[in-house]
Amino acid sequence: MKGSRFLLFAFFGFSILAFTLKISIPHPFYQPKEWPKPSYNFKGNPLDYEKFELGRALFYDPILSRDSSISCASCHLQFTAFAHVDHPTSHGIEGRIGKRNAPGLANLAWRKLFHWDGGVLNLNAQAINPITHVAEMDMRLDSLLYRLDRSPIYSAAFKRTFGTTDIRPFHLVKALAQFTVSLVSANSKYDKVMRAEDDQVFTEQESKGMVLFTKFCASCHKPPFFGGDDFKSNGLPLHPELLDFGRMTITGNKRDSLLFMVPTLRNIEYSFPYMHDGRISKLKDVIKHYTLLDYSNPLLSKELRKNPVKLSENEQKDLLAFLKTLTDKTFLFDERFKYSTFK
Amino acid sequence: MKVAFHLFLVSFLFSIACYGQLRIIPSWDNKALELEQVYLTENKDSISFSTLKMYFSDFRFREKLSGGITEIDTLIFYDLADSSTYVFLKNLEISNYDEVSFTLGLDSSKNVSGELENAYDPLLGMYWAWNTGYVNLKLAGKSSLVLTKTHDFEFHLGGYRFPYASAQQVQVDLLDSYIQFELSLLFPDVISLKKTHHLMVPGKEAFLILQGLAACFN
Numbered sequence: 212m213k214g215s216r217f218l219l220f221a222f223f224g225f226s227i228l229a230f231t232l233k234i235s236i237p238h239p240f241y242q243p244k245e246w247p248k249p250s251y252n253f254k255g256n257p258l259d260y261e262k263f264e265l266g267r268a269l270f271y272d273p274i275l276s277r278d279s280s281i282s283c284a285s286c287h288l289q290f291t292a293f294a295h296v297d298h299p300t301s302h303g304i305e306g307r308i309g310k311r312n313a314p315g316l317a318n319l320a321w322r323k324l325f326h327w328d329g330g331v332l333n334l335n336a337q338a339i340n341p342i343t344h345v346a347e348m349d350m351r352l353d354s355l356l357y358r359l360d361r362s363p364i365y366s367a368a369f370k371r372t373f374g375t376t377d378i379r380p381f382h383l384v385k386a387l388a389q390f391t392v393s394l395v396s397a398n399s400k401y402d403k404v405m406r407a408e409d410d411q412v413f414t415e416q417e418s419k420g421m422v423l424f425t426k427f428c429a430s431c432h433k434p435p436f437f438g439g440d441d442f443k444s445n446g447l448p449l450h451p452e453l454l455d456f457g458r459m460t461i462t463g464n465k466r467d468s469l470l471f472m473v474p475t476l477r478n479i480e481y482s483f484p485y486m487h488d489g490r491i492s493k494l495k496d497v498i499k500h501y502t503l504l505d506y507s508n509p510l511l512s513k514e515l516r517k518n519p520v521k522l523s524e525n526e527q528k529d530l531l532a533f534l535k536t537l538t539d540k541t542f543l544f545d546e547r548f549k550y551s552t553f554k
Numbered sequence: 555m556k557v558a559f560h561l562f563l564v565s566f567l568f569s570i571a572c573y574g575q576l577r578i579i580p581s582w583d584n585k586a587l588e589l590e591q592v593y594l595t596e597n598k599d600s601i602s603f604s605t606l607k608m609y610f611s612d613f614r615f616r617e618k619l620s621g622g623i624t625e626i627d628t629l630i631f632y633d634l635a636d637s638s639t640y641v642f643l644k645n646l647e648i649s650n651y652d653e654v655s656f657t658l659g660l661d662s663s664k665n666v667s668g669e670l671e672n673a674y675d676p677l678l679g680m681y682w683a684w685n686t687g688y689v690n691l692k693l694a695g696k697s698s699l700v701l702t703k704t705h706d707f708e709f710h711l712g713g714y715r716f717p718y719a720s721a722q723q724v725q726v727d728l729l730d731s732y733i734q735f736e737l738s739l740l741f742p743d744v745i746s747l748k749k750t751h752h753l754m755v756p757g758k759e760a761f762l763i764l765q766g767l768a769a770c771f772n
Contacts, residue, residue, distance in 0.1 A: 252668065330685045333668030339676055340683040352677055380677060381670035461685055462715060463757060 236260045239547045240320065240393040245406070246435055249320035251334055251392050256385045262372045266390030268553045269383070274358060274365075276303075276348035283341065283387075286313040289548055292478035293317065293394065299489030300453075303347040310453050312489035314474055315482040317396040317542065324440045327471045327487040330461040334392060338384045352380055359383070364553045394548065396477050397435070399539040413536065420533025423526055427501070430514040431473045437537065438475035442467065443512040446504045450488050457487065469510060480538045494534060498527050574649055576642045577732040578771075580606055580634060587737060589634055595699070595741045603695035603737075605708075606634040607680060609660050609673070609688065611721075613643065615728075616653040624651070629664055629673040631680070648731040658768050659690025659721030662714040685756070687714055690721055690764060699747035707747055711764050713756020720761045722768035734772045744769075 238258040242249065256262075269275065270283045286301045287293040295301045295313035303309060311327055325331040331340060341347040342355065356378050359365040369375055373382045403411040413421065424432075431445075432438050442458040449456070449469060458467035471487045479485075484492040491497050501520040504511065522530065542548075580587040592602045613626040626643060633639045665687040670676060680689045694708040713720045726733050741747065744766025753759055 255668070331683075332666045332687075335668045335670060336681075336683075339681065343683055356677075379671070379675055381675070384670060463718070 238263055238389075238393060239395070239545070241395055243395070243397040243402075243435075246397070247321065250323045251320040251388075256335065256388055259372065259389065262386050263389040263393060264551070265368050265372050265553075266386040266388065267548070267551050268368075269387055270390050271550045271552070274362070275342055275350060275355065277350045277354075281348060283338075284550065286341075286347070287316055289545075289550075290481065290543055291315070292396075292482040292543060294482035295489075296483075299484050299492075301347070303344070303349065309344075309347060310455055311487050312484065314472075315478055316391060316394050317475060317477050318436055319394060320392045321436060322439055324472070327455075328458050328461045329440070329442055329472060335381070335384045335388045338387045338391075339380065356380070356383070368553060390548075394542075396539040396542040398541045399477065400536040401533075402435075402539070404536070414532070416529050416532045417536050419526070420529035420531070421536075423522065423530045424533050427518065427520045427522075428476075428530075430518070431512070432476050436475055437477055437479075438473045441473045442470040443473050443514065444469050444471070444510055445501070445515065446508060446511045447471075447486060447490070447500075450490070453488055455488065470512075476534060477537050478539055478543065480535050481543065495527065495531055498522070498530055502527070574647045574731060575644055576646060576648050576654070577640055578610070578632060578642070578735055579732050580735045580737060582736070582738050584734075584736070587634065593738070595697075595738065597742070599697060599699045599741075601695060601697040601699070601741065601747075603634070603693065605692050605694040606737075607678070607689075608632050608658065608691040609680065610642070611657045611660050611664060613654060613656045615646070615651040617650060618652045619650075629660060631673040631678055633678070648728060651728050653725065653727055654733070655723060655725040657721050658724050658771075659712065659764065660688055660714070661721050662719060664688075665714045682710075682712065687756075688712060691767060697741075697747050697751075699741070700751040701748065702751070707751040708754070709745070709752075709760075709763065710754040711760045711767075713760055715756065718757055718761040720756065720764045722764050724768050724771045726771050736770050736772070739770045740766060 238260050240258055270287075273279045273282045273285075275282060281303065286295040286298075288296050290296075293316035298312070300311055301309045301313040314327070319325075319334055322334070323332065325334065325337050326340075331337045339352070342350050343352060359369070359378050366376070366378070369378045369382055369386075372386070375382055400411060400413075400417075403409055404413055431441060431443050447469070456468050458470040459465065461467075479494060483494065484490070485494070485497050491500060501515075502522050504515065504520070506516060506519040508516075582591075582593045587603065587606070589604060589606075590602055592600050595601055608631075610630045610632065611628065613628070615624045615626070616622070617624065624646075626646070628643075630642050631639055664674075667674070670681075674681075674688070676683075680692065682689060689710045689712040691711045692709065693711070694706070696705045697707055698705060700707050711720060745763055750759065753763070
């Protein structure tokens with residue numbers, strides 16, 4: 212008697228366990244222990260593994276562009292830290308060329324402002340921008356929703372995950388945000404050394420590089436994100452054809468002329484070309500850029516004006532070695548972020 | 555007399571369907587405004603409207619008897635082309651109040667909420683993707699005052715950043731259950747179509763026009 216009752220309990224217990232395990236595959240988003248609280252409003256879009264998978268499929272699906280030719284991943288490629296490989300400014304449908312370089316996507320959950328000019332204030336809403344932008348995907352939202360509605364796979368997926376048969380823009384962008392918010396990069400050599408993990412230590416060159424970085428660069432590229440919600444000038448002159456005035460376009464304030472987002476330096480080794488218009492293609496030339504600046508230029512942000520970057524040839528190599536410790540291979544090759552389609 | 559009667563008739567017919575609820579009725583010379591209808595300005599220039607969409611938010615009603623204030627912090631989308639948007643705050647018995655103030659447009663916190671649902675739905679065509687935020691009011695049409703071939707005019711009026719936070723406070727007495735929004739007052743004093751017939755960016759100009767629009771509520 213006793214034995215069979217135990218078996219019965221064990222059976223039920225096991226089925227419940229199996230069931231919960233199945234529906235709770237961990238969402239790839241996580242909070243690194245030493246980091247501050249994220250800014251993303253998770254209450255408005257609670258983490259949900261199935262929604263993440265839906266967002267991932269959408270991110271890789273050219274269905275989002277008018278002529279079904281490009282996906283988010285066409286400009287944001289995982290192996291290049293989700294930046295646009297080798298294109299100074301990004302290419303949209305029909306080869307239309309945008310004004311700006313596609314930045315790498317990482318640690319977006321901790322950001323409040325998006326895009327090089329900070330014109331976008333919300334990660335959910337951000338996705339509307341590339342979808343409808345004429346030089347990017349050039350897709351009308353209503354036509355896109357119609358397309359998704361008519362796709363048996365997507366209409367079933369939205370029904371399953373959001374419980375809706377009427378797909379609205381907020382469903383679409385929340386699904387995409389489930390994917391983009393989960394792109395956490397916190398596992399570079401730098402992070403491991405800081406956490407004293409796996410017996411990782413810097414080489415002598417990297418250590419020297421870190422001292423130089425802290426002295427000259429960290430005032431703007433602040434760890435642990437190495438960039439983010441600040442807008443500064445690092446002395447790049449106005450591009451004569453693109454005529455992009457950066458932050459001023461958004462605020463209308465002359466003092467914001469030619470200020471651009473301080474981009475993250477995480478995975479910087481892979482996210483070339485560099486700067487808002489991709490005008491510098493090699494990382495060592497970026498470092499050179501800082502050493503050759505005209506430090507009397509009043510438009511230069513004060514962090515640089517007050518503390519001119521002086522680096523010998525060897526020191527430049529040290530700094531480069533340090534920047535490479537920000538490469539996070541587990542992130543760049545994370546299976547969970549790879550191309551996927553819906554089954 | 556006659557014009558008041560027209561407005562009365564329209565509002566009366568409407569009241570039968572939804573008595574006691576708040577409505578905002580755009581008008582031209584005190585007649586309920588109709589899309590694509592040709593009107594004449596004071597100087598006998600022709601004008602017609604193809605779009606009138608706007609947001610209202612943050613309502614404060616003053617109670618007739620007690621003087622108490624009822625606050626309703628919500629966002630309401632109005633589209634002249636869609637009669638289902640004409641009636642607001644369906645649960646409110648408007649005859650209990652004698653004054654209302656509200657915002658024409660949305661304040662900065664609503665602009666950046668990232669909500670995107672219901673009145674915030676980008677499909678309503680009020681979302682500004684390149685510069686997070688919403689258009690407070692869209693007005694488009696044709697007028698002989700516009701000296702281009704097509705005579706089209708189009709205004710996307712918005713912006714919530716200092717110093718041109720363009721949402722406007724409006725306060726009106728609630729004599730009836732509707733609020734009149736008289737557009738003939740705009741031309742040519744507030745909007746000079748000869749000079750500006752297209753405006754799609756935030757800034758001083760948008761701010762001033764919205765200020766003028768706010769003065770058109772009875």
